[in-house]
Amino acid sequence: MAEKFYRPTRMCISCREKFAQEELVRIKCMDAELSLFNGFGRSFYFCKICLSDEKKITKALMRQCKSNKKDELMNKLKEIVTNE
Numbered sequence: 431m432a433e434k435f436y437r438p439t440r441m442c443i444s445c446r447e448k449f450a451q452e453e454l455v456r457i458k459c460m461d462a463e464l465s466l467f468n469g470f471g472r473s474f475y476f477c478k479i480c481l482s483d484e485k486k487i488t489k490a491l492m493r494q495c496k497s498n499k500k501d502e503l504m505n506k507l508k509e510i511v512t513n514e
């Protein structure tokens with residue numbers, strides 16, 4: 431196996447495109463509370479293109495968190511992404 435050609439890819443849950451992991455932001459949502467992935471629990475990815483388009487990710491975010499508190503989720507996500 432030519433290992434150097436192997437780059438793991440992950441899927442953005444919003445656009446469902448595959449990206450190299452470093453192009454994605456890994457988020458987790460536990461009990462409807464968003465945070466950056468901290469090593470355990472279920473996580474998901476957003477690509478940077480989707481992150482710059484609020485309308486695109488709101489639905490996917492609500493689905494992942496099983497929450498309909500759209501504004502709360504979006505504000506928290508922005509905070510996470512800004513502090514990253």
Ligand SMILES: [Zn+2]
Pocket residue numbers: 442443444445446447476477478479480481
């Ligand atoms: Zn995306």
